[in-house]
Amino acid sequence: MKRFDENDVAKRLGEPAPPPPPDLAARLKAGIPERVEVPPALTRPAAGTLPFLRRPLGRRLVALAAVLVVGIVANLVARRVIRPPASPLEVALIESAPTPEGKAAAPVADATAPSLQETAPPAQAPAAADRLGKSRREAAPMPAATRPAARQVVADAVVATAEAPAEVVVGGVAAPMVARTESPESDRLEARAAGGAPAERVATAQAPPDEAAEIYRVGGPVVAPELERLVESEYPEVARRAGARGEVVIEAVIDRAGMVVKPRIVRNMTGSPECAEAALDAVRKWRYRPASLEGRPVAVTMTLTVVFEPGRAAPATATPTP
Amino acid sequence: MDGDERALFAALARGDRAAAEELVERTYRQVWALCFRLCGDRDQAADLAQETYRKAWAGLSGFAGRSRFSTWLYRIATNTFLNRVRGPLRVVPLDEEFAATLPDPAPGTEQLAGEAEIGGRLRRAVLALKPPQRDAVIAHYWGDVPVAELAAAEGVSEVAVRKRLRRALAALGRALEEVVP
Numbered sequence: 389m390k391r392f393d394e395n396d397v398a399k400r401l402g403e404p405a406p407p408p409p410p411d412l413a414a415r416l417k418a419g420i421p422e423r424v425e426v427p428p429a430l431t432r433p434a435a436g437t438l439p440f441l442r443r444p445l446g447r448r449l450v451a452l453a454a455v456l457v458v459g460i461v462a463n464l465v466a467r468r469v470i471r472p473p474a475s476p477l478e479v480a481l482i483e484s485a486p487t488p489e490g491k492a493a494a495p496v497a498d499a500t501a502p503s504l505q506e507t508a509p510p511a512q513a514p515a516a517a518d519r520l521g522k523s524r525r526e527a528a529p530m531p532a533a534t535r536p537a538a539r540q541v542v543a544d545a546v547v548a549t550a551e552a553p554a555e556v557v558v559g560g561v562a563a564p565m566v567a568r569t570e571s572p573e574s575d576r577l578e579a580r581a582a583g584g585a586p587a588e589r590v591a592t593a594q595a596p597p598d599e600a601a602e603i604y605r606v607g608g609p610v611v612a613p614e615l616e617r618l619v620e621s622e623y624p625e626v627a628r629r630a631g632a633r634g635e636v637v638i639e640a641v642i643d644r645a646g647m648v649v650k651p652r653i654v655r656n657m658t659g660s661p662e663c664a665e666a667a668l669d670a671v672r673k674w675r676y677r678p679a680s681l682e683g684r685p686v687a688v689t690m691t692l693t694v695v696f697e698p699g700r701a702a703p704a705t706a707t708p709t710p
Numbered sequence: 711m712d713g714d715e716r717a718l719f720a721a722l723a724r725g726d727r728a729a730a731e732e733l734v735e736r737t738y739r740q741v742w743a744l745c746f747r748l749c750g751d752r753d754q755a756a757d758l759a760q761e762t763y764r765k766a767w768a769g770l771s772g773f774a775g776r777s778r779f780s781t782w783l784y785r786i787a788t789n790t791f792l793n794r795v796r797g798p799l800r801v802v803p804l805d806e807e808f809a810a811t812l813p814d815p816a817p818g819t820e821q822l823a824g825e826a827e828i829g830g831r832l833r834r835a836v837l838a839l840k841p842p843q844r845d846a847v848i849a850h851y852w853g854d855v856p857v858a859e860l861a862a863a864e865g866v867s868e869v870a871v872r873k874r875l876r877r878a879l880a881a882l883g884r885a886l887e888e889v890v891p
Contacts, residue, residue, distance in 0.1 A: 392883035394876065400832055401851035401882075405743035412756055416738050416763050420730045424767050426723035430716060430775045446867050 467657065603641065604686045606679060613642045613676040613688060621670035621694045624662035628698060632660035636667040638692040644685040646676040651692070658696050667694035711775045719775075734763065737780045740854055744784055747852040748791045750833055758794075762787040777863040784853035785863075788845065792837075828886060835885035836878075843878035846871055 606612045634657030641649040648671050656664045671692045678685035721729035741762055745755035765786050766773075773782050836847050845864075849855040850871075857875075861868040 392886040394879040394883060397832070397879045397882045397886065398851065400828070401836075401847065403829075405746045406752070408739055408742035408759075409752065409756055412742060412759065413735065413738055415756070415760060416734045417731045419760055419764055419767075420727065420734070421767050423725075424722055424730060425771050426719050427771045427773065427775075430711070430719035430770075430773065431723050432716075446869065 602686065604679065604681060604688055606688055609681055610686065610688070611680045613646065613679040613690070615674060616646070616677050617673070617675040619670050619673035621663075621696070622666045623696055623698075624660070624666050627658065627660040627662045627666075627696065630660060631698065632658040632663055633696050633698055634658040636664050636694045636696070638667060638671055638694070639689060640671060640692060641687050641689050642676045642678060643687045644678050646678040646685075648672050648674050648676075648692070649687075654691065660696075663694075663696050667696075670694060711778055715779055716775070730767075733779060737783055738763075740780055741783050741787055744787050744848070744852045745791065747833065748788065748837075748848070749795075750830060758787060758791055761790050765790065777859055781849070781853070781855050781859055781863055784849050784855060785845075788848050788853075795837075832882060832886060835882050838885075839878050839881060843874045843881070846874040847878045847882075850875060 604610045635655070636653065636658060637655040638651045639654045640651035643649045651668050651671050653664050653668070658664070671694065674692070679688040680686060715733075718729040718733055722733070738759065742755060742759050745758040745762070746752065749755055749758060762783055766783055769786075773779070836844060838844075839847065846860065849860050850857060855863075857868050857871050861871045864871065
């Protein structure tokens with residue numbers, strides 16, 4: 389028995405019909421009545437019939453859903469909410485520049501997390517910490533001349549907890565130089581935390597006018613500053629209870645004394661002003677070996693990142709300002 | 711209905727007979743093809759086409775303009791044909807008795823395996839389909855109505871129309887297999 393699948397049937401159904409009789413058109417035209425009643429709906433332009441609205445409901449819903457999903461994803465990507473997952477051991481990642489004395493190495497770590505120190509041979513470095521480091525480097529690429537030769541990962545047990553912040557001596561960071569921009573928000577936030585870092589203002593105010601105003605880019609003859617003391621940020625209880633989490637990105641100037649001057653909130657992913665203020669308070673206590681140019685200290689800008697994650701210490705990173 | 715057709719209807723409303731002739735000129739070939747496929751006879755197809763247009767002009771006030779004019783004509787032609795070959799409320803059967811009512815010359819036994827018989831059998835099988843499937847096949851394959859427009863005219867989704875068409879094609883394939891060795 390011959391089989392007829394759907395294509396065979398469709399093909400036979402679509403076979404062309406013979407041409408119409410030659411006089412058919414004339415006969416049909418002759419049959420047009422003298423007066424044809426045309427409803428008004430046929431004579432006026434279709435109102436409110438955008439092409440989108442003329443589509444079937446299902447297709448309209450699919451189109452709306454697609455637009456919604458694209459918008460949400462674009463928003464999350466723009467806010468950097470979507471990023472590689474971090475393991476519990478990825479507590480802190482400090483990118484450090486090579487130092488002649490090797491001071492960048494040797495974070496204070498105990499035996500509970502020895503493998504987290506990247507000063508160990510690469511084979512012992514944790515893959516998770518490396519992954520996090522890569523993602524951050526990609527987000528803020530560093531010039532080859534200032535790219536750190538080693539990274540330090542401070543273990544969870546070593547980094548201060550939110551309730552009991554501690555100081556951790558870590559390596560410094562190479563930081564390309566850009567002109568600092570002032571913003572009312574940063575001034576306001578700094579004013580709220582007045583007294584926390586009087587030394588910065590003194591150092592800036594007492595610097596010679598010409599040198600104080602100069603801000604250099606790291607690279608070439610400008611040697612990057614080294615982070616000598618990192619103070620972990622407090623995790624405000626209000627923010628913790630509210631479930632606030634994410635990064636607070638701060639731009640600041642590392643002045644000629646190695647102090648963090650006029651930190652300015654660039655982005656607050658936590659959505660919590662308490663976290664922003666805590667991060668500002670913390671970075672004001674960071675100390676650097678200042679950047680130098682031909683042996684004399686100079687001011688540079690840096691981008692500092694403080695990460696708030698519930699259930700773990702708040703790590704901090706310092707990356708170059710792009 | 712596109713803006714061009716609306717302009718023609720607007721002209722027709724002003725008494726422009728040439729607009730009506732233009733509407734005929736644009737659609738009569740497709741209407742003829744549909745009528746021929748429905749009945750399989752040139753003379754009857756021509757009569758059916760004339761009847762279709764006569765009904766269309768008389769009932770134009772019932773045309774809301776949600777579809778093309780040609781789509782509306784296809785529906786009129788189909789209904790006119792079905793009303794001719796069947797009595798009121800009679801379901802079109804696929805049996806010899808029904809086949810005898812169709813204006814298809816009774817084929818000889820020796821022709822059953824021929825292409826003409828396959829075409830006739832296919833035509834009768836289409837008419838024997840369930841009404842939704844039948845109407846979809848007639849409009850889409852014989853009336854050249856796109857699926858999207860057919861869906862809009864029927865008030866269903868395109869997926870539903872395609873499903874009807876798939877089921878119809880499967881049923882038609884089975885019907886053809888019964889007569890072709």
